[in-house]
Amino acid sequence: MSDSEAPEGVRLQKVLAAAGVASRRVVEQYIVEGRIKVNGETVTELGRRIDPETDLVDVDGTAVQLDVSKRYVILNKPTGVVSSMRDESGRPDLRRFTDDYEERLYNVGRLDAETSGLLVLTNDGELAHVLAHPSFGVTKVYIAKVDGAVTAQTISRLTKGIDLDDGFIAADKARLLDTSRGSSLVELTLHSGRNRIVRRMLAAVGHPVTELVRRQFGPLHLGTLPVGKSRELTKIELGALLTLSRRDSGVAAAPGEQQENE
Template sequence: MTDATTGSVTQGGAEGVRLQKVLSAAGVASRRVIEDYIVAGRIRVNGVVVSELGRRIDPEKDLVDVDGTAVQLDVSKRYVMLNKPTGVVSSMRDENGRPDLRRFTQDYEERLYNVGRLDAETSGLLLLTNDGELAHVLAHPSFGVTKVYIAKVEGAVTAQTIAKLTKGVDLEDGPIAADKARLLDASTGSAARGKAASLVELTLHSGRNRIVRRMMAAVGHPVTELVRRQFGPLHLGTLPAGKTRELTKIELGALLTLSRRDTRAGTSDGEQQENE
């Protein structure tokens, strides 16, 4: 069992729950298979490889990973991906009566909340969960979780503009540079009517308010449509607009691994919460 002051795990003893039982309940594998994992040195508790089959842990305190991927031991936690449509505000109850997220969470027994925000006119990947600790890590700008957006913008974007986005542009709240930027299409939209448009993919870890729209406006290409395709290790894939699905075990493991790594790294505060 975990020592409250040191975070270490008791070697053996009657306290705690057998590791095989906990991981089996978490859906990792059968108890027999988990024993094979232990023998092969594939399981760690609080960063230490487990070597004995009789190891007991405290599921509420100890952190377990298998092959380097974190495992959620609390089966009451739920993680849901939403492809938020445009016209919906990122709130569980909007004071102005606009469409909010309640319609997407009402069929779940747990009280789910959104991690971060997308503005009403931005669509795409939004994570809903009842895991407050993970939500704090992922939503807080200081942890710098990477997001990937595809923006439809006015005008024909050039290679020079793409280079400027990665080099950095000056905004009213300070300079900002995209981690990555690439031109997907420079002839989309209503070009037939004499109005050129482009598709640009931007990768950012910034959490500044409406950052994609402001960056593109600063380089002369206002955004007309914006979708978030990726949030950390999560990809929107083919999930239709307005639909939800629970994260796969692989997705959840990657998300938990990221959040635990960032928590250990400990970064400083400094930017607003995202609201693209």
């Protein structure tokens, strides 16, 4: 009987080697060094077997995806594209960016049509639901071009908090990047999932947004990825994202609960 057919599960070394973590021999060394945990408990025996479909494994505190059929993609969404796989009104949607992938990918959360920047596409429904749920509060970083000269006092107001129609809101961080020719660049860090929150906050302090880009989503950074282009996550990025999502995996959202974040 093969490992994969054994009722007691599959050897941990085999599973992690298949997941691209390291060779079986190196994984054995990791076990000896106490660097691997299964379901939160440090593995001590070399013959440990697991169920890859249900057991959660991390190496050096970073989560590992054991299902090699899962795909994770970063897209730099252009303006004018709605965050949907099929728009009922016929507007440009995300299908043009997913056609080249064999898997059927979905977006994690949304950016409105006139906001560009980092959007995660995946076929990992559980991760997508957890990360997009408003109560989970994944940190996002935005760069906004706004009308007018933003002052230090305005930046302070954004971090101290302001009252909007749907309640009080404060930026986790805010900083002025540049002011010139009647406009300013402001960087806002938020964990709120409320609808169009960045635009509403800046409008409330007298500086309407003219351009908005999401540069960061949790541990993921847009970097130098050109507008309209996508790439798969690196192993380091994926590990960080999975670790974040498992922090509170009890939070689950139906797709309809995903909100526009900006």
